[in-house]
Amino acid sequence: MSCTPLVSQGGRGPDRTRGGERSESLGLKKETLAPAKMTEEVSQTDSDNSLQLPGEDASVPPSPAMARNDCSIAPLTPSPSPRVEVRPRMACPFKVVVAIDFGTTSSGYAFSFTQDPEAIHMMKRWEGGDPGVANQKSPTCLLLTPELRFHSFGFSARDSFHDLDPDEAQHWLYFDKFKMKIHSAINLTMETDLEAVNGRQVRAIEVFGHALRFFREHALKEVKEQASSVLESEDVRWVITVPAVWRQPAKQFMREAAYLAGLVSPEHAEQLLIALEPEAASIYCRKLRLHQVIDLSLRPITNGFDPDGSRPFDSSFRQAREQLRRSRHSRTFMVESGTGELWSEMQTGDKYIVADCGGGTVDLTVHQIEQPQGTLKELYKASGGPYGSVGVDLAFEAMLCQIFGEAFIQSFKARRPAAWVDLTIAFESRKRSAAPGRPNALNVSLPFSFMDFYKTQRGHSVEAALRRSNMNIVKWSSQGMLRLTQEAMNELFQPTVSGIVRHIEELIAKPEVRGVRFLFLVGGFAESPMLQRAAQNALGRVCRIIVPQDVGLTILKGAVLFGLDPTVVRVRRCPLSYGVGVLNRFVDGRHPRHKLLVKDGREWCTDVLDRFVAVDQSVALGEVVGRSYTPARAGQRKIIINIYCSAADDVTYISDAGVRKCGTITLDLPEAPAPPPPGAAGGAVAGAGLGAGLGAGAAAAERREIRATMQFGDTEIKVTAVDVMSSRSVRASIDFLSN
Numbered sequence: 001m002s003c004t005p006l007v008s009q010g011g012r013g014p015d016r017t018r019g020g021e022r023s024e025s026l027g028l029k030k031e032t033l034a035p036a037k038m039t040e041e042v043s044q045t046d047s048d049n050s051l052q053l054p055g056e057d058a059s060v061p062p063s064p065a066m067a068r069n070d071c072s073i074a075p076l077t078p079s080p081s082p083r084v085e086v087r088p089r090m091a092c093p094f095k096v097v098v099a100i101d102f103g104t105t106s107s108g109y110a111f112s113f114t115q116d117p118e119a120i121h122m123m124k125r126w127e128g129g130d131p132g133v134a135n136q137k138s139p140t141c142l143l144l145t146p147e148l149r150f151h152s153f154g155f156s157a158r159d160s161f162h163d164l165d166p167d168e169a170q171h172w173l174y175f176d177k178f179k180m181k182i183h184s185a186i187n188l189t190m191e192t193d194l195e196a197v198n199g200r201q202v203r204a205i206e207v208f209g210h211a212l213r214f215f216r217e218h219a220l221k222e223v224k225e226q227a228s229s230v231l232e233s234e235d236v237r238w239v240i241t242v243p244a245v246w247r248q249p250a251k252q253f254m255r256e257a258a259y260l261a262g263l264v265s266p267e268h269a270e271q272l273l274i275a276l277e278p279e280a281a282s283i284y285c286r287k288l289r290l291h292q293v294i295d296l297s298l299r300p301i302t303n304g305f306d307p308d309g310s311r312p313f314d315s316s317f318r319q320a321r322e323q324l325r326r327s328r329h330s331r332t333f334m335v336e337s338g339t340g341e342l343w344s345e346m347q348t349g350d351k352y353i354v355a356d357c358g359g360g361t362v363d364l365t366v367h368q369i370e371q372p373q374g375t376l377k378e379l380y381k382a383s384g385g386p387y388g389s390v391g392v393d394l395a396f397e398a399m400l401c402q403i404f405g406e407a408f409i410q411s412f413k414a415r416r417p418a419a420w421v422d423l424t425i426a427f428e429s430r431k432r433s434a435a436p437g438r439p440n441a442l443n444v445s446l447p448f449s450f451m452d453f454y455k456t457q458r459g460h461s462v463e464a465a466l467r468r469s470n471m472n473i474v475k476w477s478s479q480g481m482l483r484l485t486q487e488a489m490n491e492l493f494q495p496t497v498s499g500i501v502r503h504i505e506e507l508i509a510k511p512e513v514r515g516v517r518f519l520f521l522v523g524g525f526a527e528s529p530m531l532q533r534a535a536q537n538a539l540g541r542v543c544r545i546i547v548p549q550d551v552g553l554t555i556l557k558g559a560v561l562f563g564l565d566p567t568v569v570r571v572r573r574c575p576l577s578y579g580v581g582v583l584n585r586f587v588d589g590r591h592p593r594h595k596l597l598v599k600d601g602r603e604w605c606t607d608v609l610d611r612f613v614a615v616d617q618s619v620a621l622g623e624v625v626g627r628s629y630t631p632a633r634a635g636q637r638k639i640i641i642n643i644y645c646s647a648a649d650d651v652t653y654i655s656d657a658g659v660r661k662c663g664t665i666t667l668d669l670p671e672a673p674a675p676p677p678p679g680a681a682g683g684a685v686a687g688a689g690l691g692a693g694l695g696a697g698a699a700a701a702e703r704r705e706i707r708a709t710m711q712f713g714d715t716e717i718k719v720t721a722v723d724v725m726s727s728r729s730v731r732a733s734i735d736f737l738s739n
């Protein structure tokens with residue numbers, strides 16, 4: 001249904017704009033905002049009252065260690081002074097929170113019962129695994145049958161695909177690292193395709209739906225086994241993690257996939273939270289105790305090697321390693337009820353960075369802990385880039401191409417996919433063993449079928465190929481292995497690692513971030529001594545670099561904590577400027593002539609961007625932006641408003657460079673209420689918009705004001721609306737996937 005409500009209106013009520021430019025819409029007064037007034041437009045509403053106030057309830061939950069001594073829980077060591085948050089727990093309407101960390105290379109889930117929120121239960125260790133690689137999550141691999149039915153996920157998908165007869169395998173659909181596609185898709189929609197290894201295309205939403213359905217079934221089964229009472233589906237709050245740098249379309253895509261997988265229904269959208277990966281990690285880092293971290297300034301970073309033998313291992317490092325070893329055998333982790341003792345030396349206002357170094361992306365967030373509430377405030381918009389650990393895998397592949405020829409490697413991947421998987425697994429374990437100063441070369445076994453295939457294709461041996469390539473940093477072992485020297489390993493890691501370090505350096509130089517106290521390295525890649533050393537060398541003088549134990553699970557644990565209390569992040573920064581296009585009264589000399597529109601004798605300036613929020617603007621949870629819209633015609637049942645975004649804050653028109661249409665707000669209008677009796681017009685006629693005037697010219701009394709309220713302080717942009725005259729809520733939705 002078509003509709004053109006182009007004029008936004010400052011409304012009445014608590015979020016009314018003060019000041020600002022006044023413009024007129026066909027005889028009725030309206031207000032639009034001068035850009036400088038935007039901060040005022042974002043204002044508190046009643047919903048803000050749900051934020052706990054300091055001092056309301058300072059009760060401390062009983063010691064989790066005492067409460068749960070009877071089961072397999074890693075006990076907490078006594079801590080001298082954990083900080084207690086002066087914040088009461090919100091009554092959680094769910095019985096259990098299940099978080100899914102959907103990673104590029106590995107995924108997993110964890111859960112916590114709201115009755116016992118200090119205990120976080122990790123998913124069961126799954127069958128399968130790779131030699132030389134300790135995995136806490138499971139590989140993000142999916143196998144579909146030739147009929148596009150789900151076959152398996154994780155190790156089992158990879159092993160089943162591996163075991164298929166090569167001719168049969170060509171008909172099966174195997175997917176891995178598919179999250180990267182969502183990250184890089186420019187125009188992501190529900191129709192975006194993903195390509196399986198055999199080249200067949202499937203809608204990406206189906207692929208994600210299958211994977212999430214798999215997690216849903218496994219997680220629910222495990223939760224039910226551990227629950228003390230019967231659980232209904234509405235008792236579960238789901239949390240799915242996404243990179244903080246993901247845009248709205250990608251976040252919405254994940255939500256739609258969750259609907260498709262049956263995690264929750266769109267009617268109960270609030271049952272699902274989208275968590276931001278580094279933010280989740282930060283929530284968990286708040287809880288850290290000293291023995292749960294490795295402080296890089298206190299130990300040599302050598303993966304067990306001490307190249308010069310001069311620095312003994314620090315005892316806290318030893319303790320952390322021991323704790324890590326023990327916790328790997330336990331699947332339940334205990335967390336502090338307040339902030340952990342690591343923070344005891346923090347001053348109010350101290351800043352820290354969390355860098356989630358994963359498989360696909362490195363994702364950064366800058367936070368401050370607000371004391372005594374223990375809430376978090378984001379100080380700079382999320383940033384990051386594709387500097388995940390797969391960059392090292394790709395560098396290894398490029399190195400193989402250099403030695404054996406790109407055409408050969410491509411044909412080997414296509415014709416011997418199982419052997420290619422073996423080779424990547426062999427490299428994965430060597431990659432994890434790489435450390436600065438390691439004296440020995442690392443051996444990567446070449447599968448027999450690689451050597452055989454090469455000989456058949458090229459007529460000479462792999463050894464001869466290596467010799468001819470003049471690749472001196474890689475040697476050949478007579479036992480059929482490539483020997484990667486330290487120099488070769490440095491070369492493979494260097495581009496990715498320096499990309500991460502450069503990005504953090506640039507972030508630290510921003511005025512908002514300067515003076516940062518800690519840098520937390522989390523995510524699987526943070527375990528790499530190569531990355532740790534590079535970070536310590538480049539940034540160790542600026543801040544203390546901390547690696548929590550079990551870095552790979554930090555995001556998952558934090559995502560559970562976020563699900564238990566989503567208000568813990570109180571202030572976020574907008575990643576982009578958002579707004580809608582409106583008409584303003586034309587002002588000669590101020591507005592360009594080509595934007596002039598004359599309608600019924602009045603002069604309007606078209607395409608003005610009514611900016612709701614500016615990039616990097618601070619927005620607190622519960623703060624809202626309100627605008628009123630009026631249907632263009634009497635009897636109209638839908639209002640559709642285009643949303644525009646820009647990475648800049650100084651944009652004036654929707655036609656400015658860098659401004660693009662990114663989504664729509666849809667307001668589904670219920671049947672118009674009967675017009676009020678004469679003399680009882682109340683608020684209904686206040687501030688009708690130009691849309692009404694351009695339409696059928698409905699009488700003022702019949703014009704409806706639909707008040708839309710948008711929230712930008714959450715992990716997703718949200719909209720609600722109300723029909724002002726009847727006070728009835730209006731179905732409002734926001735869509736970033738249909739562009």
Ligand SMILES: Nc1ncnc2c1ncn2[C@@H]1O[C@H](COP(=O)(O)OP(=O)(O)OP(=O)(O)O)[C@@H](O)[C@H]1O
Binds near residue numbers: 361
């Ligand atoms: N010691 C190590 N050295 C180098 N890389 C490592 C090491 N340990 C794990 N990794 C890499 O970390 C990645 C897995 O980390 P993680 O599970 O945090 O990523 P992810 O969640 O799958 O990815 P993303 O968060 O980018 O979507 C893998 O690519 C793995 O190769």
Ligand SMILES: [Mg+2]
Binds near residue numbers: 103
């Ligand atoms: Mg991750």
